[in-house]
Amino acid sequence: MKRWLSIFNERCPKCKTALDVSKSNALQGKVVKTCPNLHYKKEYHPALETYIEHDDMK
Numbered sequence: 001m002k003r004w005l006s007i008f009n010e011r012c013p014k015c016k017t018a019l020d021v022s023k024s025n026a027l028q029g030k031v032v033k034t035c036p037n038l039h040y041k042k043e044y045h046p047a048l049e050t051y052i053e054h055d056d057m058k
């Protein structure tokens with residue numbers, strides 16, 4: 001469960017606000033995390049065991 005704890009405790013690199021977490025696709029288990037101020041977005045893909053990061057949301 002350490003992986004999941006780390007997922008839910010991450011913060012925006014710019015404003016240090018805790019990221020909002022949503023599961024956009026329950027079947028795939030994909031997790032999307034976004035800064036409430038739209039600085040940063042990060043997607044976790046369990047099937048690929050990788051993150052895709054976006055820091056240019058504007």
Ligand SMILES: [Zn+2]
Pocket residue numbers: 012013014015016017035036037038039040
């Ligand atoms: Zn932010």
